[in-house]
Amino acid sequence: MSSMPAPELPPGLHWLNAPASSLHDQRGRVVALAFVNAGSAWCWQRLRDLAQLHTRYPGRLQPIAVQVPRFDSERDPEQALKQFRRQGLSYPVALDRDWHAWQHFGIESWPTVVLIDAYGEIQERIVGLDSMGQLERPLAALCDALPLPTDEDARIAPELNPEPRLPLRFPSGLAATADRLYVADSGHHRVLECTHAGRVLRQFGMGTADFIDGELEQAAFRRPQGLALGRQVLYVADAGNHALRRIELRNGRVETLCGSGRAGEPVEGIVTNPREVALNQPQALVASNVDVHMALAGDNRIWTYSLGNHALSCRAGSGKLELRDGSGEMAAFAQPVALAAVQQVLYVCDALGSAVRSLQLRNGAVQTLVGKSTWEFGDADGPREQALLQNPQAIALSPDSPLLWIADSGNGILRTLRLGGGEVATAALSRKLQGPGGLAASPGVLWIAETNAHAVLRLDIATGELGHVAIDE
Numbered sequence: 143m144s145s146m147p148a149p150e151l152p153p154g155l156h157w158l159n160a161p162a163s164s165l166h167d168q169r170g171r172v173v174a175l176a177f178v179n180a181g182s183a184w185c186w187q188r189l190r191d192l193a194q195l196h197t198r199y200p201g202r203l204q205p206i207a208v209q210v211p212r213f214d215s216e217r218d219p220e221q222a223l224k225q226f227r228r229q230g231l232s233y234p235v236a237l238d239r240d241w242h243a244w245q246h247f248g249i250e251s252w253p254t255v256v257l258i259d260a261y262g263e264i265q266e267r268i269v270g271l272d273s274m275g276q277l278e279r280p281l282a283a284l285c286d287a288l289p290l291p292t293d294e295d296a297r298i299a300p301e302l303n304p305e306p307r308l309p310l311r312f313p314s315g316l317a318a319t320a321d322r323l324y325v326a327d328s329g330h331h332r333v334l335e336c337t338h339a340g341r342v343l344r345q346f347g348m349g350t351a352d353f354i355d356g357e358l359e360q361a362a363f364r365r366p367q368g369l370a371l372g373r374q375v376l377y378v379a380d381a382g383n384h385a386l387r388r389i390e391l392r393n394g395r396v397e398t399l400c401g402s403g404r405a406g407e408p409v410e411g412i413v414t415n416p417r418e419v420a421l422n423q424p425q426a427l428v429a430s431n432v433d434v435h436m437a438l439a440g441d442n443r444i445w446t447y448s449l450g451n452h453a454l455s456c457r458a459g460s461g462k463l464e465l466r467d468g469s470g471e472m473a474a475f476a477q478p479v480a481l482a483a484v485q486q487v488l489y490v491c492d493a494l495g496s497a498v499r500s501l502q503l504r505n506g507a508v509q510t511l512v513g514k515s516t517w518e519f520g521d522a523d524g525p526r527e528q529a530l531l532q533n534p535q536a537i538a539l540s541p542d543s544p545l546l547w548i549a550d551s552g553n554g555i556l557r558t559l560r561l562g563g564g565e566v567a568t569a570a571l572s573r574k575l576q577g578p579g580g581l582a583a584s585p586g587v588l589w590i591a592e593t594n595a596h597a598v599l600r601l602d603i604a605t606g607e608l609g610h611v612a613i614d615e
Contacts, residue, residue, distance in 0.1 A: 145263040148173075148256070152242045158209070158223040159301045160234035165262060171295075172284045173258040174205045177238075177249045179212045180225035181493065181533060183423050183439040183477055184271045187405055188253040189231050191274050195281060196233060200298065201291025203281065207235045210244050210252070212494070213519060213533045215552040224577055224594040228312045228328070230351070230365065230382075232301050259284050305329075306596070309613045313591040313598055315369040315426070316582035317376065323589060324376055325598060325613070326366040326580070333366055333378060333389065340598070340611040346376075346389050346396060353383045353403045354396075361396035363387065368426035368480070368580075370434065377434050379424040386424060386436060386447055399447060400454060405440055413452045421445075426491075428483040435488055437478035444478060444490065444501060457488075458506050465495040465515055473508035475499070476516045480581075482539045482546065489537055489546060496531045498548060498559060512548075512559060512566060521553045522566075529566035531557065538581035538588065542603075547588055549578035556590070556601075571601075572608050 148165055157163065165173060174192055178185035192205040207226065211217045216225070217239050226235050238244055247256060250269070257266040257280055266280040305311065311329025318324070322343075325334045332347035345359055352362030364382030371377075377399075378387040385401020398416045406420025413419050422440030429435075434447045435457065443459030458473045460466075466474035476495030481488055488501040489511075497513020512526045520530035532552030539546055544561040547569075554574040558567050577594030589611075590599040598611040 145259070145265050148175075148258045148262050148264045149246055151236070152246050154240075155208075155243060156219050156237040156239065158219055158226070158235045158237055159232070159303070160299065161302070163206070163234065165258060168204050168206075168258075169262055170260050171201065171288070171291075172199070172203050172260060172281065174203060174281060175208065175247075175256040175258060176205060177208045177210055177244060177247070177252065177254045177256070179216070179252050180207075180209055180222060180229070181212060181216065182252055183425075185253045186229050186423070187440060188255065188271055188277070189226075189229060191277055192255070193231055193233065195278060199282075199285040201296035202285045202288045205233045207231070207233065208238050208243050209235055210238045210241055210249075213496075213552045215532060215554075221577065221594070227305055228579075228593065230329070232298075257281055257284060260288055308596045310596045310598065312579075312593050312596060314367045314579045314593055315379065316580045316589050316591050316598070317369040317371045318582040318584045318587075318589055319371065320584075323582075323598070323611070324369050324371070325591070326369050326378070328365045328367060328381075328593075329596075331363050331365065331382075333363065333369070333376070334613070335391075336611075336613060338600075338611075340613045342613065344394060346394060351382065353380075353385070353398075355387075355398055356396060358394035358396075363396075368424070368437075370427035370429040372429040372434075373431070375429075377427050377429050379427050379436065381423050381425055381439075384421045384423060384440075386421065386427070386434065399434070399452075408438070408441065408443075408445060408454060408456070410455050411453065413447075413454055419454065425479045426481040428481045428488065430483070435481060435483070437481050437490060439477050439479055439493075442475045442477060444475070444481075444488065457503070458501050458508050463494065463516065465492065465497055465510060465513060467499075467508050467510055469508070470506040473501075473506075475508075480534075480536045480549075482537045484539055489539070491534050491537045491548070493533055493535060496533060496552070498531070498534070498537065498546065519552065521550075521555075523557075523568055525565055526559060526563075529557075531566075535577075535579045535593075536581040536591070538583040540583050540588075540603075541585050547581055547583060549575075549581050549590070551575075551577050551579065554578075556588075569601075570606055572606075575599075 480491035579593030580591030
């Protein structure tokens with residue numbers, strides 16, 4: 143495209159983690175202005191691409207994220223900022239609550255990156271998420287044309303109001319046994335084995351973002367999300383590494399079952415070299431004796447890894463982001479982020495569809511249980527055909543009754559769905575929840591990862607008492 147002067151950012155943007163700025167303030171360096179929605183897995187990937195390039199061109203490149211809300215909850219500045227920090231991102235973020243900047247720059251879809259040169263001219267618009275090279279080539283050409291920065295220019299300014307230093311940082315996936323609680327401590331890049339009271343018994347992963355197999359604390363994860371228990375095994379959806387990992391609970395050894403460390407399109411077939419298999423942001427797992435089922439948020443499909451013959455197969459989903467029922471690839475999901483299973487039925491939580499779906503493993507048939515479309519959401523109980531959720535992030539099946547628990551994260555509440563044609567109801571809690579992102583059910587107890595509050599909670603189902611699990615190392 144031919145260059146043109148970049149319009150100034152409109153007034154009224156809410157700067158979430160940095161002092162208010164303008165594009166004129168950035169003259170002399172390249173600006174990557176990323177219009178994103180922080181709840182979108184595709185946007186997550188583009189934002190991480192920019193973070194990687196930012197470290198490569200310090201002082202010459204300034205990424206700025208413009209958060210354009212999809213859900214009502216994302217119009218709240220604190221909730222919007224939490225979404226970015228969950229992904230480990232720290233460069234400046236502006237909240238475009240009313241889509242003014244979106245319209246001002248003529249943006250049409252997420253993610254769109256507008257590349258502005260050191261003289262304030264728009265040089266490129268990169269729309270969608272095709273490849274890292276699509277973004278890197280024009281950006282590198284602009285940065286390489288600039289002189290090397292001074293030490294002062296290359297220094298990255300600290301964030302305003304950083305997250306508190308706590309034992310947990312954005313915990314997500316949970317798994318529970320009769321006497322153990324496993325926590326995916328996503329922001330600390332590790333998995334914890336705890337007692338039900340919260341005492342840490344073992345840490346899996348050294349606690350720094352990396353992709354390393356091996357013994358206990360010598361191994362490394364990158365933003366682990368979903369967890370699933372097998373026989374003396376804990377499976378991990380290592381979302382930041384785009385990998386399916388396994389922890390042998392007898393000895394703490396970590397190994398990779400499949401995943402290359404980079405996002406890509408999976409291919410069905412026998413896995414002979416695990417590190418050559420592409421996955422795309424696995425978020426959730428369910429394990430049986432013979433299979434591990436995976437929800438790939440960046441792929442919008444449900445996949446199965448066979449523990450017997452090490453084969454990868456697609457269960458359902460076209461890959462398009464939409465809410466469509468059908469069988470196999472005729473069905474479509476809208477960013478699946480959580481799974482639960484009973485017998486031959488998988489329950490799927492679709493975040494961007496604000497929906498709960500069922501998948502029959504025998505024939506691949508997908509049915510929407512709760513949810514209407516990718517742009518219809520709310521807070522309504524009642525018959526499941528009429529009920530509304532907002533950006534749900536986790537589900538769990540009760541072992542005591544045919545009840546599905548739902549972390550209705552956008553509304554900050556817990557919901558229940560009575561299976562077999564029942565209704566959606568709101569659980570009576572003593573307070574609202576802050577971004578619940580993980581659930582695990584035990585007899586009489588529901589464990590909740592209150593992700594944005596960096597905490598794990600215990601709900602006594604009989605009494606409704608909600609308590610804090612003091613994770614103590």
